[in-house]
Amino acid sequence: MLFADRGEDADLGRRLACRSRLSVVTDVVEIAADGVRRRQPGAGFSLRDRAQLLLLARGVAEAKLPFVGKGERLETAALPAVSEQVQDLGSAASPASELALEEADLIVSAGNGVSNVPGFLALAEALGAAVGASRVAVDDGRFTRDKQVGATGKTVQASAYIALGISGAVQHLQGIKSCRHVIAVNLDAAAPMIKRADLSIIDDCQSFISAFEQLVRRERKEKQV
Ligand SMILES: Cc1cc2nc3c(=O)[nH]c(=O)nc-3n(C[C@H](O)[C@H](O)[C@H](O)COP(=O)(O)OP(=O)(O)OC[C@H]3O[C@@H](n4cnc5c(N)ncnc54)[C@H](O)[C@@H]3O)c2cc1C
Numbered sequence: 713m714l715f716a717d718r719g720e721d722a723d724l725g726r727r728l729a730c731r732s733r734l735s736v737v738t739d740v741v742e743i744a745a746d747g748v749r750r751r752q753p754g755a756g757f758s759l760r761d762r763a764q765l766l767l768l769a770r771g772v773a774e775a776k777l778p779f780v781g782k783g784e785r786l787e788t789a790a791l792p793a794v795s796e797q798v799q800d801l802g803s804a805a806s807p808a809s810e811l812a813l814e815e816a817d818l819i820v821s822a823g824n825g826v827s828n829v830p831g832f833l834a835l836a837e838a839l840g841a842a843v844g845a846s847r848v849a850v851d852d853g854r855f856t857r858d859k860q861v862g863a864t865g866k867t868v869q870a871s872a873y874i875a876l877g878i879s880g881a882v883q884h885l886q887g888i889k890s891c892r893h894v895i896a897v898n899l900d901a902a903a904p905m906i907k908r909a910d911l912s913i914i915d916d917c918q919s920f921i922s923a924f925e926q927l928v929r930r931e932r933k934e935k936q937v
Pocket of ligand 1: 822845846847848860863865877878884899900903915
């Protein structure tokens with residue numbers, strides 16, 4: 713059985729698993745023949761035996777990967793109401809620049825090639841992504857030290873890491889080795905970051921940033937998300 717791992721329905725699967733004593737795996741990102749792969753806080757991804765109930769967050773799984781099972785539907789007993797002792801305080805949106813890098817699922821990161829910092833921050837805001845930076849971009853004052861990714865900065869484990877104008881020095885790559893997908897924008901097709909990336913765009917990152925921000929805002933408006 714698949715249940716939501718995040719959002720307002722997140723406790724439904726957990727309550728069913730407790731009540732029916734089902735084995736459960738949370739933070740699932742892939743379902744494969746050899747088991748399920750889950751995000752392991754602080755340690756990338758781990759492989760677990762398949763359980764009776766899997767909790768997935770929206771959008772984390774690769775739709776193209778095969779899902780195991782016959783799609784059978786089971787009737788479930790009505791669940792008790794959420795305890796009155798639980799008080800829902802609602803959710804509050806926090807600015808992208810304040811998201812913790814170590815916990816972020818989507819990071820947009822700036823290197824020396826990013827000269828338009830306000831435009832870059834506007835893109836991060838539109839994407840709802842956490843902000844990262846290379847040491848050069850931090851050293852010259854464009855970003856605060858807590859944004860530095862790499863050997864002497866933060867180690868990150870995002871599902872997607874968008875590297876804008878970052879060469880991909882070994883010290884920087886060390887901080888992103890657990891990232892699942894890397895997208896690089898760079899003028900230099902021979903940059904090490906381009907070799908590390910799953911998707912590369914050889915272009916000026918200033919024009920990419922403004923075009924991508926407009927696209928994201930337009931898509932969000934049309935889809936009302
Ligand atoms: C002991 C030690 C520890 C270090 N720790 C870290 C660390 O934790 N994190 C870290 O990041 N670095 C670290 N460094 C520094 C590291 O070696 C690199 O110097 C640094 O990562 C380079 O940053 P950068 O790629 O942003 O800048 P650059 O090396 O200047 O590269 C800029 C890149 O942007 C591209 N570019 C330029 N203009 C544009 C444009 N308009 N559009 C698109 N692309 C463009 C260029 O082609 C180039 O690839 C460390 C170094 C040492 C010695």
